[in-house]
Amino acid sequence: MNRRKFLNQFGAGALLTGLPFTTLSFKAHATNKVKNQILRFGLVADVHKDLIPDANQRLETFIDKSLNTEMDMVVQLGDFCMKDNKNKDFMDIWETFKGPKYHVLGNHDMDRNPKKKCWISGVCLKPIIPMI
Numbered sequence: 001m002n003r004r005k006f007l008n009q010f011g012a013g014a015l016l017t018g019l020p021f022t023t024l025s026f027k028a029h030a031t032n033k034v035k036n037q038i039l040r041f042g043l044v045a046d047v048h049k050d051l052i053p054d055a056n057q058r059l060e061t062f063i064d065k066s067l068n069t070e071m072d073m074v075v076q077l078g079d080f081c082m083k084d085n086k087n088k089d090f091m092d093i094w095e096t097f098k099g100p101k102y103h104v105l106g107n108h109d110m111d112r113n114p115k116k117k118c119w120i121s122g123v124c125l126k127p128i129i130p131m132i
Contacts, residue, residue, distance in 0.1 A: 039072055040069065040070065040071050040072050041071055041072055041073045041074065041075060042062065042065070042066040042069075042071045042073075042074040042075070043074075043075050043076075043077060044059070044062045044074070044075075044076050044077070045076065045077035045078060045079065046077075046078070046079045046106075047059055047062075047076070047079065047080050047081070048079050048080075048081075048108060049080065049081035049082070049087055049090045050081060050082045050084070050087070050108070050111075051108065055081070055090065056089065056090055056093060059090065059093050059094065060093055062074075063093060063094070063096055063097050066097055067096075067097065071097075071099065072099060072100070073099050073100040073101065073102065074097050074099070074100075074101050074102070075101075075102045075103075075104070076094075076101075076102070076103050076104070077104050077106070078103075078104045078105060078106025078107070078108075078109060079106035079107070079108040079109060080103065080106065080109055081109065082108070082109060082110075082111055082112050083109075083112065084112065
């Protein structure tokens with residue numbers, strides 16, 4: 001048996017062996033077994049406040065839908081806005097969601113400031129995990 005044929009057969013066998021256990025281990029909704037509550041969260045990505053003119057309107061739409069559907073938390077996945085005082089109105093829209101809010105910094109969030117400066121007070125993003 002040549003090397004390529006061996007690796008193909010080995011890979012297929014390994015996949016088929018683990019597949020039934022993997023598919024059985026996931027549920028469609030995350031639930032809390034004690035209270036049997038569903039965790040609902042909203043995700044938004046690539047709003048690009050500093051690059052796309054209708055960013056405020058798109059963020060307002062996201063926040064409104066998150067409030068109307070009673071999300072437990074919201075998470076933005078990067079490329080949100082740069083740390084700049086001109087973005088205060090944009091951050092004010094974000095702050096209208098009163099539940100937990102989390103950020104993942106994207107490359108455009110740090111175009112004008114390094115990562116550590118993005119997390120200092122002012123018009124900034126609150127980190128999903130603290131800086132070490």
